[in-house]
Amino acid sequence: MKKRALVAALVFALPLASSPKSDKRFQKKLGKDDQILHALDRLTFGPRPGDVERVKKIGLKKWIGQQLHPEQIKENVALELQLLPLESLRMTPMETVQRYPPPQLIKAIADGKQPLPEDPVLRATVERLVARYKARKGEVPAGNGAELEPVHPLDEVLEPWELQTLRAGTPDKKRELLETMPPDKLEEMLVAMPRPQRQKLFDSAPTDVRRKILLLNAPQQVVAFDLLESKLLRAIESNRQLAEELDDFWFNHFNVFYEKGSDRFLIPEYERDAIRPNVLGKFRDLLEATAKSPAMLFYLDNFQSVRADVDANNKNRKVKRGLNENYGRELMELHTLGVNGGYTQQDVTEVARCFTGWTILEPRKGGGFFYNDKLHDKGEKVVLGHVIPAGGGMDDGEKVLDILATHPSTAHFISKELAQRFVADDPPNSLVEQMAQTFLATGGDIREVMKTMLDSKEFWSQGAYRAKLKTPFEMVASSVRALGADVTDAWALANQVGTLGEPLYRKQEPTGYSNLNSEWVNSAALLNRMNFGLQLAKNGVAGVKVDTRRFGNNPDAVAKTLMFRSASSQTRSAINKALKDQKQRTPGLVAGLVIGSPDFQRR
Amino acid sequence: MNTRRVFLKNSALAIFGVGAIPSWLSRSVYAGDVHTKRRKKILIAIFQRGAVDGLNMVVPFGEPRYYQLRPSIAIPRPDGTPASAVDLDGFFGLHPSLASLKPMFDARHLAIVDAVGSPDPTRSHFDAQDYMESGTPGLKATGDGWMNRALLKPVGPASPLRAVSLGSGLSRTLRGPNDAIAVNNLNDFQVKDQKSAATFESMYDHSHDTVLHGTGKETFSAVKIMQSIQKQRYTPANGAKYPGGKFGQNLQQIARLIKADVGIEVAFAEIGGWDTHVNEANQLANNLTEFGQSLAALYQDLGDRMEDVTVVTMSEFGRTVRENGDRGTDHGHANVMFVMGGDIRGGKVYGDWPGLADDEQLYEGRDLNLTTDFRDVLGELVSRHMGNRNLKAVFPGYNNPKFRGLLPVA
Incomplete structure (x- = not known):
């Protein structure tokens, strides 16, 4: 019982101030070899084969210096090639809406309120979707609408052997067939297929075919898949690992939710233009980029927040528009000051007034940020004691961002969050204070704050070493990296991240996911991690190939290959016993057991 | 109690076969608590995350200013039309999308507590949820949740499934020193490769x-019990139909665990999407439909078992009495709770209505005032339903909960 109590205390007690005992752990220095592994565990999505040697050769200090300047690192060409077909990543929201029409647009076209697109392929897709919409509404009987009928039936498009392969071939054979099919024929085939049959090809389809399937079945899904795919591919294959870790950190800090209306087509631009360029830049720039991003304006409703009296004299408006506090509150609570950062309900209202008129031009059609002075509250506001004089415009909001970005509470809150992500759940106050000082002294320079952390003795201490549990995203990416697996498609891996408890782009609450271990420790998630390890190592995850021959049956050797350190004696003896009991050994079994082990869950 | 015995014979004993009943299971099946001679009671807590608009969930249609302050989103007074409130007592009415719960109210198995919530003034979702789940408003240092602390010290070996949190994470409410597990899907709760499980x-x-x-x-002790449940197909009883969403499915899984007699004592489930800042009407109606139908299905499915089960619902705070500029509502204060169960004195709206007549009656001039502390409600359930009288340990710092009389004195 004693042990249980201890476990509970460790998992659940979040010390407000670090206890002297834990401070001692943060004073003990790490050995040289452990330092390299520690850096790889924390600043990357887990070491790949050869990484330790690579860092050793470059020198740890220099390698960290490189990671802090991602723009100077040459990106992995293979990754860039893989990202190339994911076209929605590079589009403006307006292009995205047109290219991957959401259901509302289909409805508008069906109702004659919008014209059909001009691009012939897209036009064909939209025509079919319009027909399906009408059939569902009962306007046209299903199957009778001309657009629903393919030009040629499937058995005219494909040879019998091709049909046979698609019906009963191995995934590899199917993929080969799809990869070698001429584009015209491929399109004709996909069009001729009934929807469910098309969907069944999904698992074995190469990227461009998969995108075509989605485009025909549910065009908006292409955007979601491109996002997920790119997130996983970058985490696994990018040379700019720290930047990818920070992209995950900042996106989560400024969380937006994919399932909320227009955010379905606004998020690619948000991550690309607001988050990614600023992950090691000035906090003030990052803050303004998110404040002006249509994705955030939509997610936290500010695009609809207007001065309270805007419709007071408008008799035509039965429903009067007015102030919405949602963004004003979360801006202070979650983005800058922190909940105990010293603001009041009055401040929330005043901040909301400052941001009235910060809106989106045509929010349902993918328009950009737009300041509408007519909707702005021109009165005087007082924010955290600062007077913002009457008669201001868009600069009222910018002044608020200035006040918040330079506030000591913000410096402290951001520093603590970074330390919780990169050092330990309970980082010593001394470290957080040091980082906060840098934050204030450098005008919120994130790179400098990171440097302070990476130069601190606390970062390189026993207290930090293996103190973090991997998030599901880190767990999935690090497994693939450790296995040296070949990833052709990453959507199935992204689904796994969701199964382990962290559906990417789908955290509904503005808090984002917690930085703390306790978020991920529970029975359901733990079982899923074990199952994932076994499945991945026996090549059971679509789009990922593991060369199981790399891994023998010696648990310690396998552990060393995957974790670059010995397994704990408990893990080793459990695997040894399993090997003794099992005569028939599945290739990859030992690797799967190591990935599912308690040892592998830490970083 | 014939039905009950027949039921037991068909489920738990059948699962394990004769002679293979674990010691803790035999207790939960036969005796409940041997010392008090009570059958084990079950408490289910449901969290509506995002702050539901309690004023539209249970409509104070007898309050004229409700209609003045909510010109576009108020629920019409009961007039028998489908869009109007469902009259409960001449003053309060259910949102029409909760009509599925009216039969339970009429059968006196559903009680409503109004103007209830956390006394802490925070309007932060995160903090308010945290306080309600820890059971210590204003105190951040509390590491565990009220429902974990509410578990009685087991007399014999405890079932690994005594405390179950539905969903992919272990809820804050159930964290703490007593074993509690998170279950996303009963059928997936296993290591899929049997040989590797060991x-x-x-x-x-x-x-x-x-x-x-x-x-x-905890996980592996639970896995073993779960295997026996997984082998059986589950069909809800009495024609109960759970809605397709995650919430309904989770309640169905709770029913399945209860009926399998594996020693479950407390369960937690949640449903989100209540943060209706914009265009509240449709969103709230859809959510309430799912919410109400799920609760109704659980009630139907459990049938006689409701005798031992109490369900309580909560949400972190209420929403502004005035609608905002976007036909929605912003973060407010007091809210409403539902309590459903066989031993509940239902059919009544409890609480002292603070009124909406002028801004003086409102909390900070904008929100519904609070007249019942949520711990008064939970405390009564913990004490009189679960039989845990040590409320000082369950709600530290809250020494004199004022019970509303939701349950008869045992």
């Missing part, structure tokens, strides 16, 4: 990892 079990069982060891141990 290997993983041994790894986690012997692990020195302070964080993972405990959870691992």
Whole structure:
């Protein structure tokens, strides 16, 4: 019982101030070899084969210096090639809406309120979707609408052997067939297929075919898949690992939710233009980029927040528009000051007034940020004691961002969050204070704050070493990296991240996911991690190939290959016993057991 | 109690076969608590995350200013039309999308507590949820949840399934010193490769990892029990139909666990999407439909078992009395709770209505005032339903809860 109590205390007690005992752990220095592994565990999505040697050769200090300047690192060409077909990543929201029409647009076209697109392929897709919409509404009987009928039936498009392969071939054979099919024929085939049959090809389809399937079945899904795919591919294959870790950190800090209306087509631009360029830049720039991003304006409703009296004299408006506090509150609570950062309900209202008129031009059609002075509250506001004089415009909001970005509470809150992500759940106050000082002294320079952390003795201490549990995203990416697996498609891996408890782009609450271990420790998630390890190592995850021959049956050797350190004696003896009991050994079994082990869950 | 005995024979005993009943199971099946001679009572807590608009969930249609302050989103007074409130007592009415719960109210198995919530003034979702789940408003340092602390010290060996949190994470409400597990899907709760299950079990069982060891141990004891449940197909009883969403499915899984007699004592489920800042009407109606139908299905499905079961619902705070500029509502204060169960004195709206007549009656001039502390409600259920009288340990710092009389004195 004693042990249980201890476990509970460790998992659940979040010390407000670090206890002297834990401070001692943060004073003990790490050995040289452990330092390299520690850096790889924390600043990357887990070491790949050869990484330790690579860092050793470059020198740890220099390698960290490189990671802090991602723009100077040459990106992995293979990754860039893989990202190339994911076209929605590079589009403006307006292009995205047109290219991957959401259901509302289909409805508008069906109702004659919008014209059909001009691009012939897209036009064909939209025509079919319009027909399906009408059939569902009962306007046209299903199957009778001309657009629903393919030009040629499937058995005219494909040879019998091709049909046979698609019906009963191995995934590899199917993929080969799809990869070698001429584009015209491929399109004709996909069009001729009934929807469910098309969907069944999904698992074995190469990227461009998969995108075509989605485009025909549910065009908006292409955007979601491109996002997920790119997130996983970058985490696994990018040379700019720290930047990818920070992209995950900042996106989560400024969380937006994919399932909320227009955010379905606004998020690619948000991550690309607001988050990614600023992950090691000035906090003030990052803050303004998110404040002006249509994705955030939509997610936290500010695009609809207007001065309270805007419709007071408008008799035509039965429903009067007015102030919405949602963004004003979360801006202070979650983005800058922190909940105990010293603001009041009055401040929330005043901040909301400052941001009235910060809106989106045509929010349902993918328009950009737009300041509408007519909707702005021109009165005087007082924010955290600062007077913002009457008669201001868009600069009222910018002044608020200035006040918040330079506030000591913000410096402290951001520093603590970074330390919780990169050092330990309970980082010593001394470290957080040091980082906060840098934050204030450098005008919120994130790179400098990171440097302070990476130069601190606390970062390189026993207290930090293996103190973090991997998030599901880190767990999935690090497994693939450790296995040296070949990833052709990453959507199935992204689904796994969701199964382990962290559906990417789908955290509904503005808090984002917690930085703390306790978020991920529970029975359901733990079982899923074990199952994932076994499945991945026996090549059971679509789009990922593991060369199981790399891994023998010696648990310690396998552990060393995957974790670059010995397994704990408990893990080793459990695997040894399993090997003794099992005569028939599945290739990859030992690797799967190591990935599912308690040892592998830490970083 | 004939039905009950027949039921037991068909489920738990059938699962394990004669002579293979674990000791803790035999207790939960036959005796409940041997000392008090009470059958084990079950408490289900449901969290509506995002702050539901309680004023539209249970409509104070007898309050004229409700209609003035909510010109576009108020629910019309009961007039028998489908869009109007469902009259409960001449003053309060249910949102029409909750009509599925009216029969339970009429059968006196559903009680409503109004103007209830956390006394802490925060309007932060995160903090307010945290306070309600820890059961200590204003105190951030509390590491565990009220429902974990509410578990009675087991008389014999405890069932690994006594406390179950539905969903992919272990809810804050159920964290703490007593074993509690998170279950996303009963059928997936296993190591899919049978042979590796024992290997993983041994790894986690012997692990020195302070964080993972405990959870691992709980997990594998639960896996073993779950295997027996997984073998049986589940069909809801009495024609109960759970809605297709996650919430309904989770309530169905709770029903399945209850009926399998595996020693469940407390369960937690949640439903989100209540943060209706914009265009509240449709969103709230859809959510309430799912919410109400799920609760109704659970009630139907459990049938006689409702005798031992109480369900309580809560949400972190209420919403502004005035609608905002976007036909929605912003973060407010007091809210409404539902309490459903066989031993509940239902059919009544409890609480002292603070009124909406002028801004003086409102909390900070904008929100519904609070007249019942949520711990008064939970405390009464913990004490009189679960039989845990040590409320000082369950709600530390809250020494004199004022029970509303939701349950008869045992």
